[in-house]
Amino acid sequence: MAILPTHRPRRNRKSDVIRQMVQETHLAAHDFIYPLFLIEGQNQLVPVTSMPGINRMSADRLIDEIGQCVELGVKAFAPFPSINDKLKDRLATESTNPKGLYLKTVADIKRQFPDVVLMTDVAMDPYSSDGHDGIVDPESGEILNDATLEILGQMALAQARAGADIIGPSDMMDGRVAWIRDVLDRNAFSHVSIMSYTAKYASAFYGPFRDALDSAPKRGDKKSYQMNPANRREALRELALDEQEGADMVMVKPALSYLDVIHDVKTHTNLPVTAYNVSGEYAMVKAAAQNGWLDGERTMLEVLLSIKRAGADAILTYFAKEAAAVLRRG
Numbered sequence: 001m002a003i004l005p006t007h008r009p010r011r012n013r014k015s016d017v018i019r020q021m022v023q024e025t026h027l028a029a030h031d032f033i034y035p036l037f038l039i040e041g042q043n044q045l046v047p048v049t050s051m052p053g054i055n056r057m058s059a060d061r062l063i064d065e066i067g068q069c070v071e072l073g074v075k076a077f078a079p080f081p082s083i084n085d086k087l088k089d090r091l092a093t094e095s096t097n098p099k100g101l102y103l104k105t106v107a108d109i110k111r112q113f114p115d116v117v118l119m120t121d122v123a124m125d126p127y128s129s130d131g132h133d134g135i136v137d138p139e140s141g142e143i144l145n146d147a148t149l150e151i152l153g154q155m156a157l158a159q160a161r162a163g164a165d166i167i168g169p170s171d172m173m174d175g176r177v178a179w180i181r182d183v184l185d186r187n188a189f190s191h192v193s194i195m196s197y198t199a200k201y202a203s204a205f206y207g208p209f210r211d212a213l214d215s216a217p218k219r220g221d222k223k224s225y226q227m228n229p230a231n232r233r234e235a236l237r238e239l240a241l242d243e244q245e246g247a248d249m250v251m252v253k254p255a256l257s258y259l260d261v262i263h264d265v266k267t268h269t270n271l272p273v274t275a276y277n278v279s280g281e282y283a284m285v286k287a288a289a290q291n292g293w294l295d296g297e298r299t300m301l302e303v304l305l306s307i308k309r310a311g312a313d314a315i316l317t318y319f320a321k322e323a324a325a326v327l328r329r330g
């Protein structure tokens with residue numbers, strides 16, 4: 001004799017209104033932090049081929065873009081600079097130049113939009129002739145941790161002076177959160193936050209970003225500082241250190257292949273957790289959608305929802321503007 005089901009979860013799925021009533025996770029424009037690529041010049045807009053819909057922009061165009069995003073409810077941005085090769089050197093000297101492309105633009109944006117939140121990037125790679133996040137020992141090729149801290153501290157300070165709201169160290173040197181916190185505090189920037197790239201993995205998904213900024217390592221890879229994708233518990237070790245060192249928010253990067261890590265981090269901290277839905281994750285969805293192999297819009301929303309469901313409070317994503325427009329449309 002067949003037994004009819006007593007429990008029928010489908011009852012909670014029987015109409016739009018009921019489905020909405022019991023929906024556990026929601027997306028909103030204020031969840032997103034929009035990464036932006038900044039280039040020299042005026043009225044410049046150069047598409048990133050591997051990231052359809054994403055452009056490198058000169059400061060004036062970037063400011064227009066921010067204006068459009070603010071209208072859509074996206075109010076947090078993470079600009080990254082593409083630096084002229086001639087300005088790159090071993091010690092990333094250009095990174096602290098207040099009249100340089102990055103810091104000047106950060107100041108301009110804050111002048112035009114005092115209420116937007118700017119998260120600036122601390123790492124040597126966009127300015128380094130070696131294309132690494134730390135100083136490279138010319139003989140051994142080794143990445144020198146403690147000498148790099150000095151530079152990262154100066155970089156963070158220069159960004160705070162330019163008006164950064166949040167400092168985002170993406171370099172993965174040991175001890176940099178404490179170092180940067182100390183430099184900021186001793187220079188009257190105790191109000192400037194630190195969002196640490198807590199668990200940043202040595203990932204193949206960063207390819208399109210490195211193309212966009214021409215920031216790939218000249219020699220070797222980043223495995224001696226970025227984490228091994230095979231490791232999960234190590235993320236919790238990094239989390240404990242970042243908490244002790246004074247991070248205000250912690251991040252997992254990439255997001256989609258690391259949902260387990262996002263979940264682990266969320267269950268082990270009371271700090272806000274963010275995730276970086278990186279360039280390669282964006283490129284995959286766009287490439288499939290362009291081929292007609294996936295519904296781009298639905299896939300985008302599912303990806304973002306999954307990252308939130310795993311535990312992210314906010315998401316750095318190249319989908320920010322598009323997703324905000326879709327959410328507004330309803």
Ligand code: PBG
Pocket residue numbers: 121122123124125133170171205206207208209210222277278279280
């Ligand atoms: C480097 C940095 C990278 C990204 C953000 N900051 C690349 C890297 O570590 O080589 C990647 C972001 C993305 O792929 O969207 N400091």
